Amino acid sequence: MNEMHLALHGVAIKKHAPAAAVAAVVGLSAERTEALLKDAAASGRLMEAQGGYALTPAGRMILDNQYSRFCDALREDAAFIKAYERFERVNLELKQIVTDWQTLEVGGQKVRNDHSNADYDAEVLDRLGDLHERFAPVLAQLVKGLPRLARYGRALEHALEQAEAGKIEWVSEVRIESYHTVWFELHEDLLRVLGRVREE
Amino acid sequence: MTQFLGEFLLAIEGGALPDRNLIGGKAWSIARMRGLGLSVPPAVVITARACTAFLDTGELPPSLAAELDAGIAWLEAASGARFGAGPQPLLVSVRSGAAISMPGMMDTVLNLGINDDTEAALAALSGDAAFASDTHRRFLDLYARIVLKATLPELAEDATPERWRQTIREETGEAVPTDPRAQLLNAVQAVFESWNSRRARKYREHHGIPDTLGTAVTVQAMVFGNLDAQSGTGVLFSRNPLTGEPAPYGEYLARAQGEDVVSGRFTPQPLSALADQLPAVHAELLAAAETLERENGDVQDIEFTIQQGKLFLLQSRSAKRAPPAAVRFAVDMVKEGRIDEATAVSRVTAEQVRVVLSPCVSDADAAAATVLASGEAACQGVGVGEVVVNTDDAERRALAGEQVVLARLITSPDDVHGMLACQAMATERGGTTSHAAVVSRALGKPCVVGCGVDTVTALAGQIVTVDGTRGKIYAGALPVIAPDENADPLLATLIRWAEARSPITVLATPPAGPLLDLNTVSGGEDEDQLPALLPGHTVVKGGAIASERGVRAALAAGVTTLCASPRLPVLLAALEAQRQLQTNTANDK
Numbered sequence: 001m002n003e004m005h006l007a008l009h010g011v012a013i014k015k016h017a018p019a020a021a022v023a024a025v026v027g028l029s030a031e032r033t034e035a036l037l038k039d040a041a042a043s044g045r046l047m048e049a050q051g052g053y054a055l056t057p058a059g060r061m062i063l064d065n066q067y068s069r070f071c072d073a074l075r076e077d078a079a080f081i082k083a084y085e086r087f088e089r090v091n092l093e094l095k096q097i098v099t100d101w102q103t104l105e106v107g108g109q110k111v112r113n114d115h116s117n118a119d120y121d122a123e124v125l126d127r128l129g130d131l132h133e134r135f136a137p138v139l140a141q142l143v144k145g146l147p148r149l150a151r152y153g154r155a156l157e158h159a160l161e162q163a164e165a166g167k168i169e170w171v172s173e174v175r176i177e178s179y180h181t182v183w184f185e186l187h188e189d190l191l192r193v194l195g196r197v198r199e200e
Numbered sequence: 201m202t203q204f205l206g207e208f209l210l211a212i213e214g215g216a217l218p219d220r221n222l223i224g225g226k227a228w229s230i231a232r233m234r235g236l237g238l239s240v241p242p243a244v245v246i247t248a249r250a251c252t253a254f255l256d257t258g259e260l261p262p263s264l265a266a267e268l269d270a271g272i273a274w275l276e277a278a279s280g281a282r283f284g285a286g287p288q289p290l291l292v293s294v295r296s297g298a299a300i301s302m303p304g305m306m307d308t309v310l311n312l313g314i315n316d317d318t319e320a321a322l323a324a325l326s327g328d329a330a331f332a333s334d335t336h337r338r339f340l341d342l343y344a345r346i347v348l349k350a351t352l353p354e355l356a357e358d359a360t361p362e363r364w365r366q367t368i369r370e371e372t373g374e375a376v377p378t379d380p381r382a383q384l385l386n387a388v389q390a391v392f393e394s395w396n397s398r399r400a401r402k403y404r405e406h407h408g409i410p411d412t413l414g415t416a417v418t419v420q421a422m423v424f425g426n427l428d429a430q431s432g433t434g435v436l437f438s439r440n441p442l443t444g445e446p447a448p449y450g451e452y453l454a455r456a457q458g459e460d461v462v463s464g465r466f467t468p469q470p471l472s473a474l475a476d477q478l479p480a481v482h483a484e485l486l487a488a489a490e491t492l493e494r495e496n497g498d499v500q501d502i503e504f505t506i507q508q509g510k511l512f513l514l515q516s517r518s519a520k521r522a523p524p525a526a527v528r529f530a531v532d533m534v535k536e537g538r539i540d541e542a543t544a545v546s547r548v549t550a551e552q553v554r555v556v557l558s559p560c561v562s563d564a565d566a567a568a569a570t571v572l573a574s575g576e577a578a579c580q581g582v583g584v585g586e587v588v589v590n591t592d593d594a595e596r597r598a599l600a601g602e603q604v605v606l607a608r609l610i611t612s613p614d615d616v617h618g619m620l621a622c623q624a625m626a627t628e629r630g631g632t633t634s635h636a637a638v639v640s641r642a643l644g645k646p647c648v649v650g651c652g653v654d655t656v657t658a659l660a661g662q663i664v665t666v667d668g669t670r671g672k673i674y675a676g677a678l679p680v681i682a683p684d685e686n687a688d689p690l691l692a693t694l695i696r697w698a699e700a701r702s703p704i705t706v707l708a709t710p711p712a713g714p715l716l717d718l719n720t721v722s723g724g725e726d727e728d729q730l731p732a733l734l735p736g737h738t739v740v741k742g743g744a745i746a747s748e749r750g751v752r753a754a755l756a757a758g759v760t761t762l763c764a765s766p767r768l769p770v771l772l773a774a775l776e777a778q779r780q781l782q783t784n785t786a787n788d789k
Binding site for chain 1: 403441632
C-alpha cells in the first residue's frame with residue numbers, strides 16, 4: 001500500500017478517530033498521518049468532525065478500488081491465506097467466548113451476565129487467555145506476510161492483561177481498545193486486505 | 201478411607217478428607233462428595249508432589265508409570281471395566297487440580313483410553329457405532345487442542361479415525377498415541393507443564409502463591425448415559441434458577457451423553473420423565489441435591505449421569521441464577537434457616553436488582569400487540585422508536601433528539617456510532633454471537649438479531665417497539681412499565697435487611713437542609729471526578745452517585761446520606777463497597 005492508501009485504510013478500520021489513533025493502527029508516524037488525512041479531507045475523500053475522520057462515499061470508493069492494486073501479492077500468498085483461515089477458525093471461538101462473557105445460561109435460558117459470579121468470570125477469562133496463547137503462532141504467521149499487523153498482537157496482549165488484572169471492561173467494552181474491539185479491527189483489516197466479506 | 205497406592209498416587213474413597221494442598225481442589229471435592237455418602241465415578245489422583253518432582257528434574261518421577269498402572273488397576277476394579285480393552289472399556293478424564301484454582305492450567309481431556317479397539321468394544325457395548333465413533337473423534341480433537349496445543353480445523357464427523365489422526369499430524373507434526381498408557385502419561389505431563397504457563401505464573405506472582413506448590417492430576421472413570429434404557433444424563437438445580445421457586449428443576453435425556461444435551465440436537469425432557477422411568481434413582485438424586493444444598497449453603501447445579509441404572513454425580517457447584525431467582529433464593533433461604541440475613545444481602549448484586557426493576561412490556565400488551573418480526577433475543581430490555589436503516593442517518597437523527605431504532609442486514613464496526621445513538625436495534629442475519637449481539641450487550645442496548653432477510657429493514661419509517669427480552673419487534677409504541685421496589689414483598693424484605701447493615705443512609709426523597717446535587721455540578725455525572733467533588737459533603741444526590749463506583753466514592757469520602765430511587769441497588773452497592781474496604785484493610789495488615 002502507498003502511504004495515502006494506508007492512511008485511508010486506517011480510517012476505515014478506526015472510525016471517527018483522530019489522526020494519532022489512525023497512525024497507531026497503520027504504523028505511520030502521527031505527524032505524517034495527520035498531514036495525509038488533512039490532504040485527503042481537502043480533496044473530499046474524508047470528512048473531519050469533532051477531531052475525528054470518516055470516509056466520504058467517494059473516499060470509500062477510491063479506497064475499496066485500490067486494495068486489489070496494493071494487496072495482490074498478499075492475496076496470492078498461500079501461507080498468509082492459510083493463516084487467515086486459521087484466524088477465521090479462532091474467530092468463531094472468540095465470538096463464543098465474548099458471548100459467554102456477556103451472557104449466562106441459566107436453566108436453558110440466556111440472561112445477561114451481571115458479573116456477580118466470580119468463578120464463572122474467571123473461567124471465561126481463562127478461556128480467553130488460552131485462546132490468546134493458541135492464537136499467537138497464527139498471528140506470527142500473519143505478521144510474516146504483513147508486518148504492521150504486529151501492532152494488533154501488542155494491543156490484544158494489553159487488553160488481556162488489563163482484564164486479567166480485574167478491569168473487566170477490557171474484555172468487550174466498545175468505547176475502549178478492549179480485546180473484542182482490537183480483535184474486530186484486526187478482522188476488519190484482514191477482510192479489507194484480502195477483499196473478503198463478513199458473514200454476520 | 202482414601203488410600204495411597206504409591207508414593208505419588210491416591211485412590212479417592214470416603215472417610216477422612218486428605219490434604220487439599222496435596223490433591224487439589226477438584227479431587228478434594230470428589231472426596232468430600234464421597235464422604236457425604238454420594239455416588240461419584242471412581243477416581244484416583246496424582247499428588248502435587250509428583251508435579252514438584254517434575255518441575256525439579258524436568259522428567260516424570262521414574263516410579264510414576266508403575267504407580268499409574270496400579271491406579272488404573274484400582275479404577276478397573278472399582279468400575280468393572282478395562283482400560284484400553286473390551287468388552288466393557290474403561291475411558292478416563294484427566295484434569296488438572298491445584299489447591300487454588302488458577303488460570304492457564306490445562307483443560308480437561310475426556311474419553312482418554314480410546315483407540316480403534318476400544319471404539320469397536322464401545323460400539324458393541326452400546327449398540328451405537330455412531331456414538332463410539334463420535335467419542336473417538338472428540339477425544340482426538342481434545343487431545344490435539346489441549347495436549348498438543350493445536351489450532352485444529354473441525355474434524356469431519358463422517359471421516360475415519362485414520363483421517364482425523366492424519367489431519368492432526370499435518371497440523372502439529374505430532375501423532376496421537378494409540379496406546380492408552382502413553383496417552384495418559386502424555387496428558388499427565390502436559391498438566392504438569394501447564395503449571396508453568398505464562399498466565400499461571402503471573403497469577404501466582406500476583407497472588408503470592410508459591411511456585412513450588414505444584415498441581416495434582418485427577419484421573420476419573422468416564423460413565424456413559426447411553427448404554428441401555430436404564431441409562432441417561434441430565435442437569436438438576438436444587439431450586440428453579442430462572443424464577444427462584446423452591447422446587448427442584450432439571451432436565452433429563454434418556455440414553456444420551458452430556459454432549460447430546462449441550463449440542464441441542466436432542467430436546468431434553470423435564471425431570472418428571474426420570475421420576476416415571478427410574479423412580480428410585482430420581483428419589484436418590486433429589487436427596488443428593490438436598491444434601492449438597494444444605495452442606496454448601498447455596499443453591500446447587502448438579503450434573504449427573506445414570507449408567508445401567510446406577511446414579512453418578514459428575515459435578516456440583518453453586519448455581520448460576522437469573523436476577524429474579526437471586527432475589528428469591530436469598531429471601532427464602534433465610535426463612536428456612538439455611539443462611540443468615542447478612543449472607544442473603546451479599547448474594548444479590550445491585551445490577552441484579554436493576555435488571556429486576558428494568559422497564560418491560562407487560563404480558564397482556566405483548567400478547568395483544570402485532571408482531572412485525574421475530575428473531576433471537578440478543579440483549580434484554582425494551583426500546584421504542586422509528587426504524588432507520590442507514591447508520592449515519594440514525595446517528596444524526598438521534599443526536600437531534602429523535603428516538604430511533606437501527607435496523608440492518610448485519611452490523612460491522614462501521615455501524616457502532618449508530619448503535620451508540622439509537623434506542624434499540626435489530627438485524628436480519630446472524631445469531632447470538634454476531635457483531636450486533638456482542639456490541640449491543642456491551643452497550644446495554646435492547647437488540648433482536650437474525651430476524652430474516654428483508655424483515656426489519658423493510659420497516660423503515662415505522663414506529664416500533666423492540667423487545668430484546670422476548671426477541672420480538674412489535675408495531676407501534678407499546679406502554680413500557682417500570683416495576684416498583686416497594687410493592688414487591690421480596691425486594692421490600694431485602695431493603696429492610698440491607699438498610700439495617702448499610703454504612704450509608706439511602707433516601708428516596710431528599711431531606712430538608714444542605715445537600716450537594718451533582719446534577720448541578722460540572723463533572724458530577726463522571727465517576728472519575730467524584731473523589732474530588734464529594735469531600736466535605738454529607739448529603740448527596742444526582743449525577744453518578746447511584747452507580748457502584750459512585751457509592752464507593754461516597755463511602756470513601758465520608759458521605760452519610762445518599763438520595764436515590766430505587767434505593768435497593770444503592771444499598772447493595774454500599775454493602776459491597778464496605779466488604780471491599782474490609783477485605784483491602786485485612787490484606788494490608
